[in-house]
Amino acid sequence: MSFTEQDLDNLSSLARINVTKDEKPKMLLDMQAILGYVSEINEISLSNSSVEEERIALGEKGVFNVVREDVITRETNSNTKTLLDEAPSVKDDYVKVEQVLK
Amino acid sequence: MQKTLKQLHEELKNGTITVESLVIECKKTIAEKDGDIHALLGLYSDSLISSQIVVAEKMFKDGKANTLTGIPIVIKDNILVKGELATGGSKILEKYHATYDATVIKKLKEAGAILIARANMDEFAMGGSTENSAFGVTKNPHDITRVAGGSSGGSAAVVAYGGVPVSLGSDTGGSIRQPASLCGVVGLKTTYGDVSRYGVMAMGSSLDQIGPFGNSVEDVEEVYKIISGYDELDSTSLSNESRKPKVENLKKIIGIPMSFVNREGIDKEVLDNFNISIDMMKNFGYIIKDINIEYLEKALSVYYILMPAEVSSNLARYDGIRFGLSHPGETSIQSYFESRTAGFGPEVRRRILLGTYVLSSGYHDAYYNKANLVREMLRKEFEKVFQEVDVIATPTSPVPAFKIGEKSQDPLAMYLADIFTVPVNIVGVPAISIPSGKTSSGLPLGMQFVASHMSEGTLFTIGKEFELAIIK
Numbered sequence: 001m002s003f004t005e006q007d008l009d010n011l012s013s014l015a016r017i018n019v020t021k022d023e024k025p026k027m028l029l030d031m032q033a034i035l036g037y038v039s040e041i042n043e044i045s046l047s048n049s050s051v052e053e054e055r056i057a058l059g060e061k062g063v064f065n066v067v068r069e070d071v072i073t074r075e076t077n078s079n080t081k082t083l084l085d086e087a088p089s090v091k092d093d094y095v096k097v098e099q100v101l102k
Numbered sequence: 103m104q105k106t107l108k109q110l111h112e113e114l115k116n117g118t119i120t121v122e123s124l125v126i127e128c129k130k131t132i133a134e135k136d137g138d139i140h141a142l143l144g145l146y147s148d149s150l151i152s153s154q155i156v157v158a159e160k161m162f163k164d165g166k167a168n169t170l171t172g173i174p175i176v177i178k179d180n181i182l183v184k185g186e187l188a189t190g191g192s193k194i195l196e197k198y199h200a201t202y203d204a205t206v207i208k209k210l211k212e213a214g215a216i217l218i219a220r221a222n223m224d225e226f227a228m229g230g231s232t233e234n235s236a237f238g239v240t241k242n243p244h245d246i247t248r249v250a251g252g253s254s255g256g257s258a259a260v261v262a263y264g265g266v267p268v269s270l271g272s273d274t275g276g277s278i279r280q281p282a283s284l285c286g287v288v289g290l291k292t293t294y295g296d297v298s299r300y301g302v303m304a305m306g307s308s309l310d311q312i313g314p315f316g317n318s319v320e321d322v323e324e325v326y327k328i329i330s331g332y333d334e335l336d337s338t339s340l341s342n343e344s345r346k347p348k349v350e351n352l353k354k355i356i357g358i359p360m361s362f363v364n365r366e367g368i369d370k371e372v373l374d375n376f377n378i379s380i381d382m383m384k385n386f387g388y389i390i391k392d393i394n395i396e397y398l399e400k401a402l403s404v405y406y407i408l409m410p411a412e413v414s415s416n417l418a419r420y421d422g423i424r425f426g427l428s429h430p431g432e433t434s435i436q437s438y439f440e441s442r443t444a445g446f447g448p449e450v451r452r453r454i455l456l457g458t459y460v461l462s463s464g465y466h467d468a469y470y471n472k473a474n475l476v477r478e479m480l481r482k483e484f485e486k487v488f489q490e491v492d493v494i495a496t497p498t499s500p501v502p503a504f505k506i507g508e509k510s511q512d513p514l515a516m517y518l519a520d521i522f523t524v525p526v527n528i529v530g531v532p533a534i535s536i537p538s539g540k541t542s543s544g545l546p547l548g549m550q551f552v553a554s555h556m557s558e559g560t561l562f563t564i565g566k567e568f569e570l571a572i573i574k
Binding site (some may be wrong): 003007008011012014015016017018019023027030031033034035037038039040041042044046066068079082083085086087088089095097098099100 | 198199201334337338397400402403404406407414422423424425426427428430431433434435437438439440442443446448451452454455456458459462468469472473475476479513514517
């Protein structure tokens with residue numbers, strides 16, 4: 001099990017989270033320790049048939065989508081102000097963001 | 103001795119006390135004690151408190167009061183109360199006001215309960231000590247140099263010091279039961295899907311459940327009755343069909359995974375107390391059965407794969423754009439990095455990174471999929487055991503309240519403190535932690551009982567007997 005500084009950099013960019021230079025050594029050690037511990041599940045050998053059985057069981061377990069008719073249940077604009085009040089940056093009735101295309 | 107909810111209800115009903123005087127008394131205790139303990143992040147607005155007092159008084163006048171009417175209650179700060187601050191213990195939501203009521207809050211308001219204050223917690227419920235709160239640690243009322251446990255440490259501590267009779271917390275891997283144990287109060291983790299999660303900040307969506315704290319099993323049961331029930335706004339809410347009450351013929355058998363409990367790292371006083379407590383249950387006619395659950399030892403690993411995976415997905419919503427803390431960067435992508443790095447504490451960032459790792463291409467099968475299969479095996483094993491026993495008993499925590507700072511620099515050591523509580527969330531069954539005595543230095547200890555799906559009733563029955571056994 002090797003978790004490298006390069007791995008940490010890749011994850012940090014995928015997760016949109018910076019890890020500062022000072023934090024890096026400890027974060028690296030912590031991640032290695034935790035991943036080292038949880039990797040024990042790789043020692044469990046589930047025979048192919050039992051794996052297959054569980055896959056089927058999972059499907060039968062009543063995992064289903066919960067949906068409703070796509071109808072408007074609220075009055076238009078009834079929540080607009082409440083929600084916009086929480087947005088960091090607003091212009092008129094819109095949430096304002098940085099320019100995406102330059 | 104604290105008054106029970108039923109005693110308070112009688113006094114409110116016959117006019118010995120009024121709702122207002124009860125609220126004033128609670129606020130007074132909080133003002134006296136919370137400075138040292140820091141169980142709370144703040145009181146709810148005067149307008150919310152006074153409007154609920156009016157609701158409660160009217161319910162008494164109209165003869166429509168229930169056991170929770172007029173009762174002051176504290177809410178963990180990851181549960182939304184419309185118009186009120188809800189920080190989740192995080193800097194990223196320091197100034198966030200909830201835009202709607204959680205279903206449990208709607209139910210409490212309708213029951214006439216008085217929402218008093220917001221409880222401190224580990225940031226986004228990630229931790230076992232409240233040391234990860236962005237707003238400072240909650241101290242244990244029994245020894246202020248020690249932690250109150252977590253993540254619902256504030257909810258446990260405020261009940262323990264007598265600030266309110268009951269409170270709400272949330273439990274993803276032990277976050278209600280462990281602080282209840284460390285603070286010497288009762289804490290209930292409900293069956294997955296029993297209490298609506300609508301309006302609780304999502305952490306590990308397949309594991310999270312809301313549940314109550316109280317001074318007794320009976321008090322916790324009273325709160326449970328109000329907050330449980332089907333909710334169409336929660337897609338994992340159990341249907342009314344699957345809630346049909348089970349016939350409760352107790353076998354009077356308690357299962358104990360002996361080798362799992364007698365493990366390295368368990369405190370000697372915890373183990374001794376556990377054995378004495380179990381002996382007391384024998385006096386109530388219970389038979390003790392050693393049980394073997396093969397995958398129990400792997401539950402912690404399963405948990406620390408599935409939970410971070412769900413965390414990394416759930417916390418993607420904190421983007422600094424729609425709500426919460428925003429630190430503008432040079433580009434829109436840069437703004438995500440700036441806001442999330444400034445807003446999240448170290449443990450939250452660590453878990454997001456971990457979750458990103460176990461879900462990433464090349465590792466997904468080895469970690470996430472494998473963990474899901476082991477989870478299913480474990481669920482099956484539990485089902486089988488519950489055909490033979492009423493409940494499974496373990497200590498709630500392998501150690502009593504530890505010193506502030508003792509484990510905070512070693513995340514793996516902190517995770518190992520969840521060893522007895524985590525399997526319950528993996529399989530989605532209910533469990534309760536009940537005070538079982540104290541260590542020689544006066545720190546509370548707790549007994550955990552685990553029952554099968556929707557068998558909260560069994561926990562209440564056995565829990566009440568256990569309370570009697572302990573008093574004797």
